[in-house]
Amino acid sequence: MNETSSLPSAAPMSRRGTILYEAQNLVVKGGTGIATYARNLAEAAGRLGFNVDGLFGVEHGLAQSDGRLNEILAFDAVDDDKRLTPLEVAWRNVRYPFNALGGVKPVELARSGLIVGPTADTLRSFRRLFAATQLIDVCRAHFSIYGRLAQLRVEERPAIFHATHPVPLALRGCPNIYTIHDLVPIRLPYATMDNKKYFYRLLTTLARTADHIVTVSEYSRRDIIKYLGVDERRVTNTYQAVTIPSDLLARSDDDVAEDLAKLFGLDFGKYFLFFGAIEPKKNVGRLIDAYSASGSKLPLILASSAGWQNRADLKKIRDERFSTFRISDGVVRRERQVRRLEYMPQGQLSSLIRGATAVLFPSIYEGFGLPVIEAMALGTPVMTSNAASLPEVAAEAALIVDPYSVTEMAHAIRTLEADADLRTALVKRGHEQAKRFTPNAYDERLKRLYDSILRPSQKPS
Structure with missing residues (x-):
């Protein structure tokens, strides 16, 4: 378990506190299954009465004091065909080992309504949005070099930090939950392009340090318990929600x-x-x-x-x-x-x-x-x-x-x-x-999960 976590008491249903979601996949071009999962998760938490905040990484450097400019930079286009020069690659490799040593400090984005389009619509479920430059790459480099999770530094501590997929990032002072969708890179190593050494080390670290692990089927739950050695009381299957407009x-x-x-x-x-x-x-x-x-x-x-x-x-x-x-x-x-x-x-x-x-x-x-x-x-x-x-x-x-x-x-x-x-x-x-797998059924499963996290004596069924 995360020894630095302090579990707050649950608030009344109408004011249940804030969940900060790592939601990187919501801004990935073309969409992913994890993006659908993250969107449905955030919408469900909102229906359950939580304040819902989102965290993701952006390619561009962000200004510390100009929220509207950051709102623009966060959604700026990225040239998929552009290749970094050798100097740019070297500079990133030099910076990454040090970027997270003092903690990852995201910048809050303005929500002025200035940005329109599908990506902005995807993020409408979030009350507040936080972004950090090259968040995932920085955290991966930190974990690969130092063997420990990068620490997230935010001014207001949420009730829960929930990463929607395995990321080497943690937040002190609140429960840390990680969704592990499956163990494909471990069980079918020939079927993915992941760095298997990194992925295995990350999963075994999360298995040891996470306050709770969430997954999306009983099959994946059994895999996580068996192959990562996680106590079954610390792994909950919520399935997924399927929402068709x-x-x-x-x-x-x-x-x-x-x-x-x-x-x-x-x-x-x-x-x-x-x-x-x-x-x-x-x-x-x-x-x-x-x-x-x-x-x-x-x-x-x-x-x-x-x-x-x-x-x-x-x-x-x-x-x-x-x-x-x-x-x-x-x-x-x-x-x-x-x-x-x-x-x-x-x-x-x-x-x-x-x-x-x-x-x-x-x-x-x-x-x-x-x-x-x-x-x-x-x-x-x-x-x-x-x-x-x-x-x-x-x-x-x-x-x-x-x-x-x-x-x-x-x-x-x-x-x-x-x-x-x-x-x-x-x-x-x-x-x-x-x-x-309707939203209503998903809400019930998610409510039991979060109640069990905020009230440790109550275990999810």
Whole structure:
């Protein structure tokens, strides 16, 4: 446990104090599953009556006295293609070991409403925002060199500091909670690009020093207890919340069909869909092989960010086997049976999910598997795998396959395409399963967690 922590008494429900969230992923370009988690977490804490503050890192140096300028600098564009000069790299390497020696001192950003757009909207749940230049890089360098967590220095101590993913940062004088979504870099080291030595050392340190660890499935909870040696009383599974905006749920099939035709040239209910990053654990290569073996004439759409370690998968997506030709209005058009679409706004992705014959998500490891429940909430049948947390999350509401068996996946694809009664049954069961992960259900789990932290005698169930 964190020996420097002092646990304050809980305040009444209407004034429960402040939770400071590390929310770095909310400002990552393109969005991540952890960003969705952090956003839902902050919104839930607000509903529970907490003041919600956010902390994240920015690329640019911040002024100590000009809040409005900092508001601008925090959201300034970063050139992804720009490469640091050797001198800039050397200067960063020289500075990093010393940047956190006196503690990390974030700057509070003004909330004037000056900044508009999606990123600003994403942060609307936070009462106050704090930023530090290159926060994560500085903390990582400090931990790698000195073997201890960097200390966060803030003027007003929150009731709780909650990091939404493993970061080497702590705040004295309040409970420190860390969300560990899964142990993928440890259990599937060949599937990620993480620095395994750093990640292992960080997780074992957090396992020893955190006041509490949060995770998102019973599978991940058992992994954390077993492989990190954490007392089961210090690990709580809250699952995740799945929130689909009401305006997207209320859209008619005709409206969705019109979007699909105009935006993507797709017919409602006439394609299979995978969405997520193209990375080893997502099993996209085997999915494409299974799709090919299934003989399906429906297109396979991959709505995906670039990911990593995916050269072979991208080559399969471009394979000429998946080129077809269609005559339309007397014109011969070339079409792709396997198509990849880049990252897109939530509204467009929701239309893609709504209109799919089925969502195919045969991942070999997930801490939770958010796409499964998102598809169910939107009324789309799901095929997923029997690996890690996915059977737990999907329960009886999905077609479950061995993710390593191309033959089994191909059979499932053929079955989903041919059996309308099965699809109808999966949609019905999926709606019921999705109710387990509504914001209301999540609020109850989160309330028990935070009550147990603020009242140590009360343990989460």
